Amino acid sequence: MSELKKYPPSAAWMANAHVKGPAAYQALVAEAEADHEAYWGRLARELLSWKKPFTKVLNDSEAPFFKWFEDGLLNVSYNCLDRNIEAGLGDKTAIIFEADDGSVNKVSYSQLLAKVAQLANALKKRGVKKGDRVVIYMPMSVEGVAAMQACARIGATHSVVFGGFSAQSLRDRVQDAGAVMVITADEQQRGGKSLPLKAIVDEALEGGNCPTLKDVIVYKRTGGNIAWVAGRDLWLHELTASESNVCEPEWVEAEHPLFLLYTSGSTGKPKGVQHSTGGYLLHAALTTKWTFDLKPDDVFWCTADIGWVTGHTYISYGPLALGGTEVVFEGIPTFPDAGRFWQMIQKHKVSIFYTAPTAIRSLIKAAESNEVVHPKNYDLTSLRLLGSVGEPINPAAWEWYYQHIGGGNCPIVDTFWQTETGGHMITPLPGVTTLVPGSCTLPFPGITAAIVDETGNDVPNGQGGILVVKKPWPSMIRTIYGDPERFKKSYYPSELKGYYLAGDGAIRDAETGYFTITGRIDDVLNVSGHRMGTMEIESALVSCTDLVAEAAVVGRPDDTTGEAICAFVVLKRPRPSGDEAKAIAKQLRDWVAKEIGPIAKPKDIRFGDNLPKTRSGKIMRRLLRSVAKGEAVTQDTSTLENPAILEQLGQAY
Ligand code: 6R9
Numbered sequence: 001m002s003e004l005k006k007y008p009p010s011a012a013w014m015a016n017a018h019v020k021g022p023a024a025y026q027a028l029v030a031e032a033e034a035d036h037e038a039y040w041g042r043l044a045r046e047l048l049s050w051k052k053p054f055t056k057v058l059n060d061s062e063a064p065f066f067k068w069f070e071d072g073l074l075n076v077s078y079n080c081l082d083r084n085i086e087a088g089l090g091d092k093t094a095i096i097f098e099a100d101d102g103s104v105n106k107v108s109y110s111q112l113l114a115k116v117a118q119l120a121n122a123l124k125k126r127g128v129k130k131g132d133r134v135v136i137y138m139p140m141s142v143e144g145v146a147a148m149q150a151c152a153r154i155g156a157t158h159s160v161v162f163g164g165f166s167a168q169s170l171r172d173r174v175q176d177a178g179a180v181m182v183i184t185a186d187e188q189q190r191g192g193k194s195l196p197l198k199a200i201v202d203e204a205l206e207g208g209n210c211p212t213l214k215d216v217i218v219y220k221r222t223g224g225n226i227a228w229v230a231g232r233d234l235w236l237h238e239l240t241a242s243e244s245n246v247c248e249p250e251w252v253e254a255e256h257p258l259f260l261l262y263t264s265g266s267t268g269k270p271k272g273v274q275h276s277t278g279g280y281l282l283h284a285a286l287t288t289k290w291t292f293d294l295k296p297d298d299v300f301w302c303t304a305d306i307g308w309v310t311g312h313t314y315i316s317y318g319p320l321a322l323g324g325t326e327v328v329f330e331g332i333p334t335f336p337d338a339g340r341f342w343q344m345i346q347k348h349k350v351s352i353f354y355t356a357p358t359a360i361r362s363l364i365k366a367a368e369s370n371e372v373v374h375p376k377n378y379d380l381t382s383l384r385l386l387g388s389v390g391e392p393i394n395p396a397a398w399e400w401y402y403q404h405i406g407g408g409n410c411p412i413v414d415t416f417w418q419t420e421t422g423g424h425m426i427t428p429l430p431g432v433t434t435l436v437p438g439s440c441t442l443p444f445p446g447i448t449a450a451i452v453d454e455t456g457n458d459v460p461n462g463q464g465g466i467l468v469v470k471k472p473w474p475s476m477i478r479t480i481y482g483d484p485e486r487f488k489k490s491y492y493p494s495e496l497k498g499y500y501l502a503g504d505g506a507i508r509d510a511e512t513g514y515f516t517i518t519g520r521i522d523d524v525l526n527v528s529g530h531r532m533g534t535m536e537i538e539s540a541l542v543s544c545t546d547l548v549a550e551a552a553v554v555g556r557p558d559d560t561t562g563e564a565i566c567a568f569v570v571l572k573r574p575r576p577s578g579d580e581a582k583a584i585a586k587q588l589r590d591w592v593a594k595e596i597g598p599i600a601k602p603k604d605i606r607f608g609d610n611l612p613k614t615r616s617g618k619i620m621r622r623l624l625r626s627v628a629k630g631e632a633v634t635q636d637t638s639t640l641e642n643p644a645i646l647e648q649l650g651q652a653y
Contacts, residue, residue, distance in 0.1 A: 004395060007402075007435040013411065017293050017431025019445075025432040028445035039446055040068070040474055044278065047285045047321075049083050050074050051251040054278070058472065064492040064500075065479065066472040067255050068279035075249035076258055076281050077120075077153035080320035081113040082249070093325045096299070096348050097142050100189040100331035107142050109323070112149075114245035115142070119150035119236070121243040126181065126215050126234075130155030130250055133177040133260065136306075137161045137170060137197060139188035140330040143219045143236065144306050147183045148316045152258060152277075155250035159260040159272065162307025163188050163195075165597040167203035169270075173262050174204065176272055177481060178212040183236075185221040191335035198226040205232075254278025260481050261309055263419040264533035265490060266503075266522035272481030273419050279474030280313075281321060283423035287444065288318030291413050291424050292352050293385060293431065301327035302354040302387075303341070308530075309419040310389055314354060318423070333359050338366030339373035342405075346378045353405070354387035358528040360397050360405075361560045367404075375404045385430055386412045390529025391562045392517055398437035416440035416517055418502060419531070420491065422475025425449060425502075426515050439514045447473055449515065451506050456497035462510035464518060468499035476500065525555040525563050530599050537565060537602065540595035541588060547571055548588070552611055552619045553602065556628035566628035567602035568611055568649060575607050575648060585653035604628065604652035608645040612637070624649075 014021040019028065032039040037057040044054070054072030084092070090110040097105045107115075128134060134156050138144035144160075151158040159177045161170050174182065184201045187194045198218055205213060216229070219236040258277045262270040288294050292314075300319050304310035319326045327348050333341050341363065345353060367374040386406050393401075393414055402412055411430040417423060426449050428441040435441070443449040448470040451459050459465040469476075480487040491501055505518040520526065523534040534553040541551035550570040558564035569588065576584050585605040592600050606627070612620040623635045627649050637643060 004436050004438065007411070009411065009431050009433065010409070013431035017429070019290050019429050019432050022432055025429060025445060032446040036446070036471055040282070043286055043446075044069055044072075044282050044474070047289070048074060048278065048282055049079055051078075054254060060472065063472075063498065064488060065484070066476065068276065068472075068474045069254035072254045072278055073251040074254060074278055074281075075153065075155075075251055076277055076317065077116055077149045078249040079281060079285075080149060080152075080317060081109060081116060084109050084320075084323040085113060087323065089323045092323065094320060095142055095145065095326060095328050097328045098330065098344060098348070100192065100335065102336075105142065112142070112146065115146045115240075116149040116153055117245045117247035118240040118243040119146055120153040120247040122239045123150060123156065123181070124154055124247075125243075126239075128154065128156050128181060130252065131257075132156045132181075133159055133179045135159050135161055135170070135174050135177065135179040135182045137163060137182055137184045137201060138219065138306070139163055139185050139197065139221055140305060140328055141185070141219070141221065142328065143185070145316050145328065148259075148306065148312070149320075153247060153249050155252045155256060157257045157259055159262070160307050160312070161262070162305060162597070163197060164307070164599055166594055167200045168595050169597055170200060171204040171210065172269060173272075174210045174213060176262075176269070177260055179210070180212055181215045181217065182213065183217045183219070185219040186226045187222040187224045189222060189330060191332045194222050194224050196224075196226075202227055202229070252277055255478070257478070259312065261312065261419055263309075264524055264531045264536055266524055266533055266535065270533070270536065271483065271486065271490075274478045274481050275422055275475070276478050279476070280422045281317060283473070283475030284313045284318035285321040287423040287427075288314065288322055288324070290429055291415060291427050291444070292354070292387065294319060294322050294324050294352065296323070298324060298351045298384075299327065299349055299382070300324050300352045300354075301329070301345070301348070301350045303329060303333070303356070303359065304354075304389075309422075310354075313423050333363060334366065337373050338363055338370065339375075339378065342373075342375045342378040342380060345380050345383060349382040351382050352385045352387070353383055354389065356390040356529040357388055357393040357397055358391065358561050360388070360393070360401050364397065364400050365560065380405060380407060383407070383410050386410050388412060388414045389417070391526045392519070393438060395437035402437075411435060414438075414440045416515070420477040421469075421473075421502075422477070425469065426517075436509075436512070436514055439509070439516045441514045443515075450499070451508055451515075452496070452499065455495055456499060461508040461513055464505060464507040466496075466521060467502040467504045467506040467515075467517070468496060469502065470499050472500070525553075525565060527555075527558075527563050527565060527599065528561045532565070532596075532600055536596060537567065537592060537600055540592045540600065541567060541569060543595060544588065544591045547573070547584065550611055552621065552624055554621055554625045554628050556604070556625065558603070561603075564603040565600070566604040566606070566624075566652070568606050568608060568624055568627075570608055570610055575609050577607075577651075581607060581651075581653045606649045606652050608648045610642060610645060612640050612645060612649075
């Protein structure tokens with residue numbers, strides 16, 4: 001790391017940031033170390049408005065089921081909307097919405113509250129109660145954010161499902177959550193095309209296999225043709241038209257579940273990560289304030305989708321809790337051309353921009369092959385801070401982002417965190433941290449991140465190990481919905497001394513102590529910043545029972561998407577080659593897209609007469625990873641029943 005360039009904070013940043021310089025950071029870390037509970041208690045009182053103040057900060061009597069601020073009462077939507085209006089921000093723009101076609105709609109805090117209250121009243125009238133689960137399957141829209149806020153307002157627990165997931169994935173989530181309602185749209189608009197949403201909901205709910213579900217609420221986004229199930233389907237605009245724009249918030253306990261968000265683990269079906277109300281909102285607000293240094297005049301833009309945790313914390317909750325102005329974007333970075341992001345930064349005078357390395361890498365490629373979309377053609381001088389999330393950012397992409405987007409004077413916050421952590425865990429703070437490209441640097445104050453060995457003992461800096469968090473923190477996952485045992489097993493394995501297991505490997509620099517994330521240590525892949533379990537993709541492949549006998553999935557490095565999915569497949573018919581292999585590979589990709597969603601399509605498909613296995617019958621995944629990378633196989637292959645398959649598997653389709 002010492003050979004990499006370092007970027008210390010400027011004097012202006014140190015003077016003006018919310019956290020002013022290394023000494024201020026050290027003081028916060030020391031305050032948390034001296035009294036973890038007092039530190040978080042102070043911040044919870046300062047950042048959130050409580051209907052009834054809490055008297056107890058942390059209850060660890062049932063660890064690892066930790067409870068934070070448990071006797072306090074609050075409401076997330078009150079904290080994000082009403083209190084800003086009470087503070088005089090009613091006319092301030094909350095959301096600048098830009099649609100796929102470039103049209104813009106600005107919504108003030110008062111207007112957003114009115115929308116949220118009307119929908120909340122409508123949900124109540126349909127019988128949705130505190131604690132009920134509501135699935136949101138929506139395009140990026142003001143309505144999508146409002147739907148989440150409306151659930152929060154009445155104490156319903158939302159579960160947002162990314163609009164790119166298939167009917168099967170949606171059905172699994174509706175069933176697992178026992179949802180009473182799905183809020184969706186007729187269609188979504190992406191890259192100039194209309195894509196179905198309601199039709200996928202119809203398919204997911206076909207055959208009455210979601211018995212808990214009563215209503216489907218439909219936001220009219222495109223006006224496209226859709227089927228209608230009388231008695232179940234309701235138009236959002238009809239439902240809310242006559243509703244009052246006043247709705248008393250439901251005051252809930254701090255531990256009340258605000259949302260479930262399904263994410264991939266190393267085994268089985270995706271798990272419903274359950275988050276709380278108070279602790280979650282505290283960290284959403286606090287990290288937006290300290291990591292992004294959000295100030296009243298900023299225009300904040302997080303390019304994530306509300307279907308991912310980044311969209312939850314840094315679109316639907318954090319910026320609104322602080323009374324900020326944010327951009328919400330419906331489209332894709334390459335439509336109408338790959339200058340879209342830069343053009344939007346210029347148009348809306350975005351000052352804080354938060355995106356994923358995969359987007360940066362693909363836009364670098366685009367800019368290098370087409371002058372017209374090069375960022376130099378746009379006025380990006382409104383920017384003052386850049387952020388990165390979702391996967392490691394390689395130093396070359398970091399440098400390009402810094403020079404070409406940030407003009408060489410915007411700090412980059414490389415934020416490491418997870419669906420389970422609720423908000424940033426390890427990240428630079430602007431005005432504090434000397435940046436080193438490719439490193440997420442140091443823990444957020446109060447987050448006790450550390451690197452240990454398999455038995456939970458600290459490893460010295462310079463030596464890699466397992467990333468853990470030693471003490472609980474307010475926005476941590478509370479449980480896996482419906483499966484507390486899996487929660488314990490996945491995140492608090494007994495050999496790790498009660499530490500939270502992140503599932504990533506990491507190493508600290510010997511000199512600076514900075515963290516670098518080295519990647520997942522389980523069977524989770526990160527493709528374009530999207531998490532996917534290899535087992536999930538394998539089960540999707542083998543569920544194609546007409547064709548597939550056996551399948552194994554591994555990741556391999558990819559210049560643009562970080563990792564690429566590589567599937568090894570044994571068919572129930574003779575191993576294909578040439579055009580036949582290409583056609584079957586396409587068929588299998590389409591199958592996976594239908595089972596999980598297009599993001600899970602394998603990039604490479606390799607066919608073999610069988611798969612390489614150990615004597616005990618275990619698939620030799622390490623060997624497959626070498627094959628996928630195109631590396632020479634160095635593993636012992638003497639136990640292979642059929643050494644010829646190595647050559648067969650060398651060909652990717
Ligand atoms: C927020 C989010 C979590 C996994 C995580 C890690 C990877 C996220 C990263 C990063 C290196 C960063 N990850 N941010 N790796 N540097 N700044 O992405 O949540 O979808 O749950 O993914 O993403 O592997 O464990 P989620």
